[in-house]
Amino acid sequence: MVERRPLLDALSHAILIAGVVIVILPVYVALIASTLTLDQTLEVPMRLSPGSELVNNFKAVLLHGSSQGSAAPVWPMLVNSLIMALVIAFGKISISILSAFAIVYFRFPLRQLFFWMIFVTLMLPVEVRILPTYQVVSELHLVDTYTGLTLPLIASATATFLFRQFFLTLPDELAEAARIDGATPMRFFLDVVLPLSKTNIAALFVIMFIYGWNQYLWPLLVTTRESMYTTVIGIKRMIPGGDAATEWNLVMATAVLAMLPPLVVVIGMQRWFVRGLVDSEK
Amino acid sequence: MKRTLFRSRWLPYALVAPQMAVTLVFFFWPAFQAVRQSLLSQDVFAARTSFVWFDNFKDLLHNPLYLNSFTLTLEFSVLVAVIGLSVALVLAVFADRIVSGAGIYKTLLIAPYAVAPAVAGVLWLFLLSPALGIVSHWLQALGVQWNYFVHPGQALLLIVLAAAWKQISYNFLFFLAGLQSIPRSLIEAAAIDGAGPLRRFKDIVLPLLSPTSFFLLVVNIVYAFFDTFAIVDAATHGGPAQSTSILVFEVYRDGMQAGDLGGSAAQSVVLMVIVIALTVVQFRYVEKKVQY
Numbered sequence: 001m002v003e004r005r006p007l008l009d010a011l012s013h014a015i016l017i018a019g020v021v022i023v024i025l026p027v028y029v030a031l032i033a034s035t036l037t038l039d040q041t042l043e044v045p046m047r048l049s050p051g052s053e054l055v056n057n058f059k060a061v062l063l064h065g066s067s068q069g070s071a072a073p074v075w076p077m078l079v080n081s082l083i084m085a086l087v088i089a090f091g092k093i094s095i096s097i098l099s100a101f102a103i104v105y106f107r108f109p110l111r112q113l114f115f116w117m118i119f120v121t122l123m124l125p126v127e128v129r130i131l132p133t134y135q136v137v138s139e140l141h142l143v144d145t146y147t148g149l150t151l152p153l154i155a156s157a158t159a160t161f162l163f164r165q166f167f168l169t170l171p172d173e174l175a176e177a178a179r180i181d182g183a184t185p186m187r188f189f190l191d192v193v194l195p196l197s198k199t200n201i202a203a204l205f206v207i208m209f210i211y212g213w214n215q216y217l218w219p220l221l222v223t224t225r226e227s228m229y230t231t232v233i234g235i236k237r238m239i240p241g242g243d244a245a246t247e248w249n250l251v252m253a254t255a256v257l258a259m260l261p262p263l264v265v266v267i268g269m270q271r272w273f274v275r276g277l278v279d280s281e282k
Numbered sequence: 283m284k285r286t287l288f289r290s291r292w293l294p295y296a297l298v299a300p301q302m303a304v305t306l307v308f309f310f311w312p313a314f315q316a317v318r319q320s321l322l323s324q325d326v327f328a329a330r331t332s333f334v335w336f337d338n339f340k341d342l343l344h345n346p347l348y349l350n351s352f353t354l355t356l357e358f359s360v361l362v363a364v365i366g367l368s369v370a371l372v373l374a375v376f377a378d379r380i381v382s383g384a385g386i387y388k389t390l391l392i393a394p395y396a397v398a399p400a401v402a403g404v405l406w407l408f409l410l411s412p413a414l415g416i417v418s419h420w421l422q423a424l425g426v427q428w429n430y431f432v433h434p435g436q437a438l439l440l441i442v443l444a445a446a447w448k449q450i451s452y453n454f455l456f457f458l459a460g461l462q463s464i465p466r467s468l469i470e471a472a473a474i475d476g477a478g479p480l481r482r483f484k485d486i487v488l489p490l491l492s493p494t495s496f497f498l499l500v501v502n503i504v505y506a507f508f509d510t511f512a513i514v515d516a517a518t519h520g521g522p523a524q525s526t527s528i529l530v531f532e533v534y535r536d537g538m539q540a541g542d543l544g545g546s547a548a549q550s551v552v553l554m555v556i557v558i559a560l561t562v563v564q565f566r567y568v569e570k571k572v573q574y
Contacts, residue, residue, distance in 0.1 A: 003473055012376040013383070019373045020390045023450060026405040027393060029416060033408070045419040095300040102297035105288050114298050121309045123561045127508045127530045128553040131537040131546050132312035132319065152308040155301055175288070185288040214398035216512035221538070232398045236516050239404070248408060255401050262396035267389060274392075277452070278459045 027259065033252035034058070041248040057253040066238040066250040072226045074234055074254050081213055081230040082261070084149050088212030089205050091154040096204075097197065100163035101189055105175065122157035126218055134221050148222045149230075153215065159204050162276070166200050167193065203276020206269045210262045231258040313554065319547035338548035347524065348532065348549070355528040358442060359506030366446040366502055367495070370453030375483065377454075378461040388458070395451035399444075399509065403517035406444035430518075434525030437518050441526050444517060445510045453498055460494035461487065500564045507556065529553060 029048070033041050036051040060066075061074045102108075103115055126133060133152060142148030170193070178188040219230045229237070235258060238251045266273055320339070323332050342348045377387050394402070409417040412429040421428040430436035464487060472482045511530040514520060520527035520535065527535070533553065537546030 005479070008479060009380060012380045015376050016373060016380070016383075016387045019369070020387055023391055023394060023447070026402070026409055026447065027397070029409060030405055042414055044414055046414065046416050048416070095304065099298040099301040102294040106290065106294035106297075107287055108294045111294070114302060117305055117310070118301060121305055123557045124309055124313055124554065125508045125557070127511050127533070128557060129309075129312045129316050129550055130534055131543065131550065132315035133308060134538075135315065136308065136312055151304065155304040155309060160301065179288070185290060185293055188288070210396055214400075216398065216400040216515070217534070220515075232400045232512075235404055236400060239516075248414075251404065252408065255404055258401050259397050262398075263393060266392060266396040270389060270392065274455055277455060 030252045030255050030259075033249055034256045036249050038247055038249050041252075053249065057249050058257070061250050061253045061257070065234070066247045066254075072229060072234060072237070074231060074257060076227060077229050077231040077234040078257060078261075080149075080228060081232070081258070083146060084215065084219070084230055085209045085212035085261075087146065087150040088153055088215075089208035091150060092156040092159050092208045093201055093204055095154060096156050096159035097163050097194075097201075100160050100167060101193060103160075104164055104167040105185065105188075118155075118157050118160050120157075121155055122161075126153070130217065130221070137222055143222050144225050144228050149219060149228070150212075153212070153218060156208070159208070162200060162204060163197065166197060170196065199272060200276065202269060202272040206265055206273040207276055209265050213262050234258075316547045316550040316554070319543055320551045321544075322547075323544050338544040339552075341545065342548055342552070347527075350524065351527050351529055351532045354438070354526070355507060358438065358445075358510075358526075358528055359503045361438075361442045362445045362449065362506040362510075363499055363502040365442065366449040366453050367498060369446070370450050371457050371491075371495075373450075374454050374457035374461055375487070377458060388454075391454050392451045394448050397448060399448060399512035400516040402444045402448045403441070403513040403515070406440060406447070407517045410440050410443075431522050434523060437522055437525045441510070441513050441517055444513045445506060448513075449502060449505055453502070456494055456498055457491070460491050464490050497564070500560060504557065504560050507560075508553070 029046075032048055032050055033046065034057050035054040036047070036057075037053050040047065040051055062078075063073050063075065065072045065074060099114070099118065103111060137143060137148050137152060140148075142151070174192055175188060178192060183191070214232060215230070216232050216236075219228075219233050220236075223229055223233065231254065235251060235254050238254060239246050321333060321335060323337065373387075373391060377384055377391075380387075397405070407415075409415050410428070410430070412418055412431060418428045427433070428436060430440055468486055468490075469482055472486055477485070507528075508530055510528065511534065514526055514528060514531045515534075518526040520531045529549065530553070533546055533549045536542045536549065
C-alpha cells in the first residue's frame with residue numbers, strides 16, 4: 001500500500017464484488033435451477049431463490065437420467081469421469097516424471113531427439129488431429145474401453161517440462177552424495193527426487209485432474225455405449241434441442257454434479273494449483 | 283546442466299519408453315496420417331484412393347464455407363482474447379490493491395477454471411436462451427432484441443461470452459502474479475514524485491506488465507482456436523446457419539459427420555501449421571525474456 005485512499009479502496013471492493021457476481025452468476029443460476037421443478041425453470045423470469053426439489057432432482061438424475069433426452073442414469077457417468085480423471089492425472093504424472101528424470105540425469109544417444117519429440121506434442125492438441133487419432137484407436141480396438149478413453153491423452157509435454165525445470169534446480173550435491181553412498185539411480189529417484197517433487201506433483205495433479213474430468217471431444221468420439229459415457233457427455237445428451245423438450249432442472253442438476261468434483265479439487269488445493277499453473281507456463 | 287550424471291546403458295531408454303510409446307502411437311502416427319490423407323482423395327467407402335497432390339487444399343481455398351469459418355474464427359478469437367484479458371486485468375489490478383478480503387475474491391474468481399468447457403456452453407445457453415434465459419429477460423427489459431436464432435451475430439456473442447468467461451480465471455491468476463512481481467519501490471518512488479494511481483498504472487504498471495500480457499494474448503488465441511470445440515458443440519452446434527462454425531468445429535463436422543476424409547485431413551494440417559506458428563511465436567518471446 002503506497003498511500004491511503006479510502007475512496008479508491010471502496011471503489012476496488014465495489015468493482016471486485018461486481019466482477020465476482022458476474023463470474024459466479026452462471027454457476028449460481030445452475031445451482032438454483034437444480035432445486036426447482038421443471039415448471040418453475042420455465043417461468044419467465046426464473047426465480048433466483050432456492051426451491052424445494054434439490055433432493056428429488058439429484059435423485060432423479062443419479063438414478064434415472066432425464067426422461068426427455070437420454071434416459072441414462074448419471075451415477076455410472078460420474079464413476080467413468082472419476083476413473084478417466086484419475087487415470088489421466090496419475091498416468092501423465094508417472095510417465096512424465098520418469099522421462100524428465102532420464103533426460104536430466106543421464107546422457108545417452110538420442111536424448112536430444114527424445115526431448116524434441118516430447119516438445120512437439122505440446123503443439124498438437126487432440127482437436128487438431130481428431131480423425132486420424134480416432135482411426136488409430138479404432139484399429140487398436142480400443143473404442144468403448146477405459147484404455148481408449150485415457151491412454152491417448154496421457155502423453156504430456158507440459159508435465160515433462162515442469163519436472164525437467166524443477167530437477168534442474170535441485171543441487172548437484174544431492175546426486176553426488178547419493179553416488180558416493182553407492183545408491184543406484186532408481187534408489188536416488190525413489191528416496192530423494194520423488195519426495196522433493198511432492199509439491200509439483202500436487203500442483204500437476206490438480207491441473208491434470210481437471211483436464212481429464214473436463215474432456216469432451218475425446219469421450220464423444222471413443223464412447224458409443226451408454227455405460228461408457230462421462231458426465232460431461234451425459235449433460236449434452238440430455239438436451240435434445242429446442243427449449244420446450246429440455247428438462248432444465250435435471251440438466252442443471254447434472255451440470256452441478258459435473259462441476260462439483262473439479263471445484264472441490266481446485267478450491268481445496270488452491271495454493272498448489274495456483275503455483276503449479278503459473279510455474280508450468282514459464 | 284547437471285554436473286553429476288548417472289550411467290546406465292539401458293535405464294534411460296526404459297524410463298523414456300512409456301512416454302515415447304504413447305507419443306509415437308497417438309501423436310506422430312496420427313499427425314503423419316493427417317498429412318498423408320490430406321494429399322489423397324478417398325470416397326466414403328474407401329473403395330478408391332488416389333493421390334491428388336494439393337487438390338484438397340485448393341478445394342479449401344475455393345470453399346466459401348471454409349473461408350467464412352476462417353474469418354469467423356479470427357473474429358471469435360480476437361473477441362475472446364480482448365474480453366477475457368481486459369476483464370481479468372481490471373479485476374487483477376483492483377485485487378492487487380486491496381489488503382483485506384483479497385483471498386476470498388481470488389477463490390471465487392478461480393471457479394470458472396474448474397468448469398468444463400462443454401458445461402460452460404450449457405450454462406450460458408441457459409442464461410441466454412431466447413425463450414426462458416434469465417439474462418435474455420434482463421436484456422429484453424433493457425430494450426435489447428435478444429434472440430440468437432434470428433440474429434446470427436448474437437449466437438457468436440453467446441459462445442464468445444462462454445469462452446471468455448471460462449478463461450477469466452486463468453488470465454486473472456497470471457495478471458495477479460505479474461502485478462505482484464513489480465517491485466514496490468518503483469511504485470513508491472513514483473508516488474513520492476507526485477504521480478497519482480492512474481498515472482502510475484499507465485506509465486509504470488502497464489509497461490512492466492507487457493511481457494505477461496503478450497504471453498496471455500498468445501495463450502488466449504491458442505485457447506480460442508483449439509480449446510473451444512466443446513463450447514460450440516454443446517451450446518450452438520455451429521449454428522444457426524453456420525454462424526458459430528469455427529475451424530475446430532468444421533474439422534469435426536467434415537470428418538466425422540460428412541465423411542470427407544481428405545478435406546478434414548487438409549483442415550487438420552492447416553490447423554497444425556497455425557498451432558506450430560503460434561508456439562514458435564510464444565517461444566521466441568520466452569527466449570527474449572530469458573535474455574533480459
